[in-house]
Amino acid sequence: MKKICLVLFSVLMMLLVVGCGSSGPKKMVIGLDDNFAPMGFRNEKNEIVGFDIDLAREACKRAGMEVTFKPIDWSAKEAELNGKRIDAIWNCFTINPEREKVIQFSKPYINNCQVVAVPVASKIETLADLKGKAVGVQDDSTGSYLLDGKYADMRKGLKEYKKYPDFAAAFLDIDSGRLDALVVDEILVRYYMKKAPGKYKVLKEDLGKEVVGVGFRKDDKEFAARIDKILDEMKKDGTCKKISMQWFGTDITRYEDKK
Numbered sequence: 001m002k003k004i005c006l007v008l009f010s011v012l013m014m015l016l017v018v019g020c021g022s023s024g025p026k027k028m029v030i031g032l033d034d035n036f037a038p039m040g041f042r043n044e045k046n047e048i049v050g051f052d053i054d055l056a057r058e059a060c061k062r063a064g065m066e067v068t069f070k071p072i073d074w075s076a077k078e079a080e081l082n083g084k085r086i087d088a089i090w091n092c093f094t095i096n097p098e099r100e101k102v103i104q105f106s107k108p109y110i111n112n113c114q115v116v117a118v119p120v121a122s123k124i125e126t127l128a129d130l131k132g133k134a135v136g137v138q139d140d141s142t143g144s145y146l147l148d149g150k151y152a153d154m155r156k157g158l159k160e161y162k163k164y165p166d167f168a169a170a171f172l173d174i175d176s177g178r179l180d181a182l183v184v185d186e187i188l189v190r191y192y193m194k195k196a197p198g199k200y201k202v203l204k205e206d207l208g209k210e211v212v213g214v215g216f217r218k219d220d221k222e223f224a225a226r227i228d229k230i231l232d233e234m235k236k237d238g239t240c241k242k243i244s245m246q247w248f249g250t251d252i253t254r255y256e257d258k259k
Helices: 002-021 051-063 074-082 140-150 152-156 167-176 186-195 222-237 239-248
Strands: 026-031 040-042 066-071 086-092 102-103 112-118 135-137 159-163 181-185 201-203 210-218
Touching: 026 051, 026 074, 026 152, 040 086, 051 066, 051 086, 051 222, 051 239, 074 086, 074 210, 086 112, 086 159, 102 222, 112 140, 112 167, 112 186, 135 140, 140 152, 159 167, 167 181, 181 186, 186 201, 186 239, 210 222, 210 239, 222 239
Parallel strands: 026 066, 026 086, 135 159, 135 181
Antiparallel strands: 086 210, 102 210, 112 181, 112 201, 112 210
């Protein structure tokens, strides 16, 4: 009887060890544009900080995963993901039909909008006023998708259409007068306006509402399922709201699951 119990105990321990060893990924490498304040950017100590950074750290902590943040060329993000140099894109990543063809997205976790930002003294008031002006976007951003697609007719009427590697470079051209307007995420420009009051303004007309999610490889269902579950928990227990309030002074969390 003792031998039988010993054998059963040994088998049980083996099953527990195997179960623990297969409980899922232990590390997540997150790719981001580290010039995208306030979502993910470098502070004065050269540390990567931001709303998405805090959200990802907490989610990975709850999942029992070590997290690493890897700055990438935003225009090559899909190549970085599919080449397995990163495991996720967590950086105010807009969910759209084109991306959904090649990306496995989490549930949406925040709302966003594409807007047009101009210097506060600019006479540009409407989208129609952009005709004959120099307008910029970040390369391979939602803004570039819109101007290359839905708003292609408006783009054709521009004096110049410039694509930048990141928004920091685009805002430098706005400040220097080399650019008249910038199509940008509302989340980002509102942060810039808060940091520099009286410097920029946003047109009343926007280019469309959108939702944001975490991007994974199309065949990587496990990462997506784990992050979805944990983000649901963080929404319910108020953690998402708390992090949002710290960065924006308001709750930008999206509580609906549907896109």
